Amino acid sequence: MNLTRLIRAALIAAGAELAGLALMATAAWLLLRAAEQPPLAALTVAIVAVRTLALLRGGLRYAERLTGHEVVLRYVSVLRTRVYRSLVPQRYSSGDLVDRLVSDVDAAQDAVLRCLLPAAVAGLVGVTAVAATSFASIGSALALLGGLLVAGVVLPLCAMRTPARRTDLANHTVELITGRRELIAYDAHAPALAAAHEVVEALARRDRTVSARNSFLSALGILTQLGTAVAVCLLAGASAPVTAAVTLGTITAFEVVLPLTAAAQRWVEVRESATRIRTLLAGRPAPRAAKPVTTGHFRLEKVSVQYPGRAPALVDVDLDLPPGKRVGLVGPSGSGKSTLLHTLLGLTDPTGWLTVDGHPLEDRDLPPLISGALADAHVFHTTVRENLLLARPNATEDDLRSACEVTDLDVDLDRDAGPDGDALSGGQRQRLILARAVLAAPPVLVLDEPVEGLDTAHGDAVLAAVLAQATGTVVLATHRPEHLAGFDEVLYLDEGRIVRREATKPATAA
Numbered sequence: 001m002n003l004t005r006l007i008r009a010a011l012i013a014a015g016a017e018l019a020g021l022a023l024m025a026t027a028a029w030l031l032l033r034a035a036e037q038p039p040l041a042a043l044t045v046a047i048v049a050v051r052t053l054a055l056l057r058g059g060l061r062y063a064e065r066l067t068g069h070e071v072v073l074r075y076v077s078v079l080r081t082r083v084y085r086s087l088v089p090q091r092y093s094s095g096d097l098v099d100r101l102v103s104d105v106d107a108a109q110d111a112v113l114r115c116l117l118p119a120a121v122a123g124l125v126g127v128t129a130v131a132a133t134s135f136a137s138i139g140s141a142l143a144l145l146g147g148l149l150v151a152g153v154v155l156p157l158c159a160m161r162t163p164a165r166r167t168d169l170a171n172h173t174v175e176l177i178t179g180r181r182e183l184i185a186y187d188a189h190a191p192a193l194a195a196a197h198e199v200v201e202a203l204a205r206r207d208r209t210v211s212a213r214n215s216f217l218s219a220l221g222i223l224t225q226l227g228t229a230v231a232v233c234l235l236a237g238a239s240a241p242v243t244a245a246v247t248l249g250t251i252t253a254f255e256v257v258l259p260l261t262a263a264a265q266r267w268v269e270v271r272e273s274a275t276r277i278r279t280l281l282a283g284r285p286a287p288r289a290a291k292p293v294t295t296g297h298f299r300l301e302k303v304s305v306q307y308p309g310r311a312p313a314l315v316d317v318d319l320d321l322p323p324g325k326r327v328g329l330v331g332p333s334g335s336g337k338s339t340l341l342h343t344l345l346g347l348t349d350p351t352g353w354l355t356v357d358g359h360p361l362e363d364r365d366l367p368p369l370i371s372g373a374l375a376d377a378h379v380f381h382t383t384v385r386e387n388l389l390l391a392r393p394n395a396t397e398d399d400l401r402s403a404c405e406v407t408d409l410d411v412d413l414d415r416d417a418g419p420d421g422d423a424l425s426g427g428q429r430q431r432l433i434l435a436r437a438v439l440a441a442p443p444v445l446v447l448d449e450p451v452e453g454l455d456t457a458h459g460d461a462v463l464a465a466v467l468a469q470a471t472g473t474v475v476l477a478t479h480r481p482e483h484l485a486g487f488d489e490v491l492y493l494d495e496g497r498i499v500r501r502e503a504t505k506p507a508t509a510a
């Protein structure tokens, strides 16, 4: 985030609030002074000041909206792209994906606009108001300071409670929408709806409690405002116009400080979202220029993977993948083919030794080195073109067209793909994922049963075209050994172990 722009936005916002405060105080002074019927000349400065401050407040409010939103929207657009990119290769449930992409990034926007900026402005306005009041009366200034501390610090601290996570609701909602046909077909929609309703009820109960507490805190804030205004008025010990000015100024200063209670509540949610975003981005660090040049020589020695509470999915797997080698993975369902691909992509938590170009796998920036078409790849709810550009943001129209030709993807690039590619046919969705892999053209291409959903002849042709244009290493998991004609090595897996290796190129199926 651009700190200079942020500070400028905070100063402009504080200026707008101070202009409003000065306007109220001057207007109050003017009204009471005018009631004493002094010569007009004694009021001229105040009259001009009221007009000037009114104009200034309007102008500054407009400038504050422009600068504040500019800095935040710039930041959020960059952040959303980074989160988007980090999510592409990862394995999140759809609900979690929605939560991370929408709520978490929106929370970053709120962190600035609804929490940090108001807090900074309230601080500046509070200090200025107390300092200005101290010229009229030290007692009033102390009363104002006390009231502002209660409303601006104590009440917001009381409002800080961990919010309920909405991921469960997002998961249920996404599952109800995406799985509606199956749920209806198997007459399972009633229990699924009931489960979602339970989550909604729990969230509603929690929201009601939070609302009641917040309403109580808001009422306390207003009582504090009222009590402080009375105390400031009684302690002022100055002329009626000055007393009116400090009292009205006090009430106005509270208007800036009172929203901090709601901001504190939002801050708790924002902090949680910020942690989730940080974890996500930390898991996929941005490529650093200083990294040594890599060729993508992957080596696995005695690598095992076990998902929590499950039998081992991979056991003591050895694999050498020098650049350009083509390896096929064959085995019955559940034998560990996808797990091996996910391990190469750094998506599992394996034991054993994994190196890329002699360095531990976790020290490498994997995304530029290895990617491909996974069985559970996500299609984003945007156009086909945008989905393709994720793989290579600077791809030209020719690049896109050629990737579509290779994968025989014959859809309009500006067509909306729908949520997780729902608006495409199963085959189009699969070819879109393949086209994305072709566009990425990584040194190591991993393909997990990439044409499983296509009819046999069409699928074979598409896969042959994809393999023909691939120039680097290829690791292909398939149930059909005939896909592996011309491969350097075929590994046969069973129950997570490599039970057989065929180093020779198998003959093409007749």
Ligand SMILES: Nc1ncnc2c1ncn2[C@@H]1O[C@H](COP(=O)(O)OP(=O)(O)OP(=O)(O)O)[C@@H](O)[C@H]1O
Pocket: 307, 308, 310, 312, 313, 331, 332, 333, 334, 335, 336, 337, 338, 339, 340
């Ligand atoms: N995310 C996961 N959490 C828990 N267990 C998993 C997970 N992914 C895979 N497994 C388990 O790990 C084992 C290996 O699964 P994997 O998906 O690697 O097999 P596969 O050979 O690719 O199967 P298929 O050919 O059906 O795709 C299976 O027992 C599977 O149930």
